[in-house]
Amino acid sequence: MAEKMKKILIVDDEEDMIWSLKNNLNHEKLQVDILTASSGEEALEILKNTPVDLIITDIKMSGISGLELLIEVKNRYQQTGVIVMTAYPSPEFKSEALSKGSLHFIEKPFDINNLRKVVRHALREDNLFKGTVAGVELSDIIQINCLSRTTTALKVKTSNQEGIIYFLEGKIVHAVCGDLHGDDAFFKILAFNGGTLESMKITEAPNNTIKSSFEALLIEGARRMDEKNSSEENDSFNPDALEIKNAPSTTSGKKNNKNKEAAKENLKTDNIDKEAIMNSLQDLLTEFTNIPGVNTACLVGRDGFLLDSIALSGIDTEMIGAIASSGFGASESMGNQLGKGAMSMTMIEYANGPVMFSPIGNDAFLVIVADKESNLGMIRLKIKKHASAIATTAAI
Amino acid sequence: MAEGKILDIAHISFLDMIKVMITMGGAANAKGTLIRNALATADKIKEVDYGSFEDFLSAIEDSTNPITQVEGKASHQGDFVFGLAKCPFGPSISNYTGVFEKLPEGYADFTTEFNKPSNVTDKYRVGEGAGVSPFCSVHQPMRSAIADKIKINGKNIEIFQLGCKSGAGKKGFAEKWIAESGVAKEVVDKVLDNHMCCYYIKIVD
Secondary structure, eight states: OOOOOEEEEEEOSOHHHHHHHHHHSOBTTBOEEEEEESSHHHHHHHHHHSOOSEEEEESOOSSSOHHHHHHHHHHHOTTOEEEEEESSOOHHHHHHHTOOSSEEEEESSOOHHHHHHHHHHHHSGGGOOOSTTTTOOHHHHHHHHHHTTOOEEEEEEOSSOEEEEEEETTEEEEEEETTEEHHHHHHHHHTOOSEEEEEEEOSSOSOOOOOSOHHHHHHHHHHHHHHSOGGGHHHHTOGGGEEEEOTTOTTOOOOOHHHHHHHHHHHHHHHHHHHHHOOSHHHHHHHHHTSTTEEEEEEEETTSOEEEEEEOTTOOHHHHHHHHHHHHHHHHHHHHHTTOOSOOOEEEEETTEEEEEEEETTTEEEEEEEOTTSOHHHHHHHHHHHHHHHHHHHTO | OOOOOOOOHHHHHHHHHHHHHHHHHOHHHHHHHHHHHHHHHHHTSOOEEESSHHHHHHHHHTTOSHHHHHHOOEEEEETTEEEESSOTTHHHHHHHHHHHSSOOTTHHHHHHHHHSOOHHHHHHTOOTTOOOSTTHHHHHHHHHHHHTTEEETTEEEEEEEEEEEOTTOOEEEOHHHHHHHTOOHHHHHHHHHHOSEEEEEEEOO
């Protein structure tokens, strides 16, 4: 029996883009049934009657934005994948385009072959979305808002806490959480343990208390989360425990305890799926070398013998492993001597850029060699995101 | 006049340096460093091809066999099982313990670390219980790596470390390599009654 053709819905208010994708996306290695919509509203109408495997949406559209569409899709059509297109260039965004997470990004203008590659990956059976908010991290949403220059207020709510982050034209300008305002409120929200997200339309923020770039805020947020009790690390910001809803829309997903439990279960599965996607250490290490400025990622046994690596040609990764094990071991020993407990991450800054170490399982550690312009926050986030998958894949 | 004990400063420094390495960088790192040193030494050995297994044994007798040159003469116990009567690190250990009574702190952790399964010990078929002191992490991989430079009648050879005995007489057995080599554990046990180290040589077809 012939395999049912996958359905893709392309959403963009630029007719040229729709025409181009409709006529060029199908290829020797990719045969899909293509539907199109020129707005988020039209996309939602189509989705009511037609199951779609994957949506490719522009982020900046009149009416319902790509972000709002994403939120709505996540609430109502959990099995549908989403690829977000953005016209705003950013090194971080470019690296995310190659990400194998459940959200996919691609930057305009894009190479159609790259898009096909992302689409093929997103359509893999084992890569379907299975959770209410599968793979959507608060930091992802923040980045989407910033990179798409969105003006919105993002409300994050847990059972006993609530906070709002305000974005004006993609800049984080204000945050409030209880008595806290500004940066402190932002970091507190970022560290929420689960909760719901709500995107609210605004035209201006009530205050302007945040001056830092979103990259700097996320880096600092990651650093602060690192410092939290390591035993709570996996729960400190559990992206997969978040639910998303889209107020003021009346079509936001219904939530009840049953849904929450189901979501939790689905999200556990999703984590496993995400790890299964990373079917080799090379895939996982590529997650790091795709970050602009990162030229080497090595997984090294604590004895200094290399387990796997991706490096620029000419770099002796065996030697890096041997030397790095001394540095890693020394850092860890110092922590022990000072009674600082287990090491979570360390970085040595050199004139030409940093070298970061992070333990992986009990018997190995990761070495990331980067240029000085590289986005350290992104590296840290990726380490946190992929450490357990690396340990599992490497069986360490 | 009573004669005092003489310290061999080379031995003492080496043993204390291992302790420093363990303290500074942890046992795993120290283990890796010693193994890398051992492999680097083995890499300096020239390749040799013996016409027959008998020629290989003769080279042990006349001390021209590269393995013999680093560990002394091993004796063939039959069926490609070898016993080494004297541990090459024996004099160092005796000299140290003769003065300080016991080996430096951290050595037990180091030995445990060496016996843990790892890529490098798998590659050279060492450890896995056959380590009885930190020095085994130098000796065993070095011997196996040297074996990579030796051929018998054009065929490669592989060494399986089967067991080892500490100066105090405690035997360590590498169950994994004993099983893979097909040598009975009783044979290994018996060889270790009269030897400090026991290994098996496989001629790879």
